[in-house]
Structures are given as C-alpha cells and as structure tokens.
Amino acid sequence: MKRGxxxxxxxxxxxxxxxxxxxxxxxxxxxxxxxDVMPVTKGHVLLIPKTHRENIYExxxxxxxxxxxxxPKIANALKEEFDPAGMNLLNNTGEFAGQSVFHFHLHFIPxxxxxxxxxxxxxxxxxxxxxxxxxELGHAIRVQLES
Ligand code: 5GP
Ligand code: ZN
Numbered sequence: 412m413k414r415g416x417x418x419x420x421x422x423x424x425x426x427x428x429x430x431x432x433x434x435x436x437x438x439x440x441x442x443x444x445x446x447d448v449m450p451v452t453k454g455h456v457l458l459i460p461k462t463h464r465e466n467i468y469e470x471x472x473x474x475x476x477x478x479x480x481x482x483p484k485i486a487n488a489l490k491e492e493f494d495p496a497g498m499n500l501l502n503n504t505g506e507f508a509g510q511s512v513f514h515f516h517l518h519f520i521p522x523x524x525x526x527x528x529x530x531x532x533x534x535x536x537x538x539x540x541x542x543x544x545x546x547e548l549g550h551a552i553r554v555q556l557e558s
Contacts, residue, residue, distance in 0.1 A: 422512060423459050424514060426445060441474075444481065444485050452523060452528060453521060456485055456489065456519040459514060459517075465515065466505065466510070467502065467504055470515070478517070482500070482517065482519075486519060490521075498519060499520045500519055502517050
C-alpha cells in the first residue's frame with residue numbers, strides 16, 4: 412500500500428481506528444502497540460506508527476524517532492512481566508524479507524529457551540567479505556548517505 416493510501420484498506424490502520432479489535436499494550440499520540448494475534452512466544456508485541464507507513468523507507472527522521480521512543484518502555488514492560496532470557500526486536504521489510512502486513516511494525520519477541528519457536532539465524536560469509544571488501548562497501552554506503 413502506498414503512502415497516503417486510504418486507512419480503511421489496511422488491517423493495522425483498522426486496528427488503530429478500532430474497527431478491528433486488538434489487545435492494546437500502549438498508545439500515545441504517534442504510536443500504538445498491541446499483542447500479535449499469532450504470537451511466536453508469550454508477550455509477542457507489535458509496535459506501529461499511527462500514520463500509515465508501509466516500511467522504513469517511508470519514515471521521516473521525526474517519525475522514526477517517535478516510534479523508537481516507545482520501544483524501551485515496551486521492552487522493559489515485557490522484561491519485568493515475563494522475565495525472558497532474551498528478546499528479539501525485528502522488522503521485516505518487503506515480501507522477500509517476510510513482511511506480510513504492509514504497515515510498518517516492529518516485533519518484540521521475548522525469548523525463553525531453544526524450543527520457544529523463534530529461529531533467528533544466518534550464515535556469516537566471512538570469506539566473501541574480508542576487511543578490504545568491508546572497507547569498500549562502507550565507502551559506497553557513506554557516499555549514498557552524503558548524496
Ligand atoms: P510480518 O510478517 O509482516 O513481519 O508480521 C505481521 C504480523 O502481524 C504477524 O506476526 C501476524 O501474526 C500479525 N497479524 C496479522 N494480522 C493481525 C491482526 O489482525 N491482529 C493482530 N494482533 N496481529 C496480526
Ligand atoms: Zn496502515
């Protein structure tokens with residue numbers, strides 16, 4: 412869904428509007444947090460901006476700051492309540508990366524043990540990215556940031 416799309420077309424906008432029910436965790440002027448309806452673990456929360464943004468690319472710096480301002484509060488509440496062994500915060504951007512709802516959301520997934528159902532993990536390719544290659548890549552990204 413594109414920026415400015417009608418709110419009623421988006422399931423998370425409907426949750427913010429209250430036309431689809433949700434278990435609310437936190438709300439302020441800019442953000443809304445609620446329990447994932449298909450939680451991976453106990454306390455799996457989604458934090459979303461109230462303004463429809465499909466993904467991270469669409470955020471202004473101010474919007475990003477407002478969203479992340481709520482993150483420590485939510486993480487600490489989950490930590491206090493459930494005493495997890497750890498927590499994964501993640502966002503899937505784009506269908507290829509696993510995004511299934513196209514209104515930005517940050518997952519908070521409290522972790523309990525090896526069998527809790529969450530399987531993070533990637534295979535580092537250290538031989539493909541020696542330090543010279545990392546230096547080149549870092550330069551290329553900095554050029555983008557400065558352009
Ligand atoms: P994604 O795959 O886009 O990173 O995550 C979307 C998440 O939204 C999924 O974990 C899914 O369970 C959750 N979800 C989808 N529809 C609803 C809904 O109607 N209510 C709630 N609370 N969560 C939803
Ligand atoms: Zn939306």
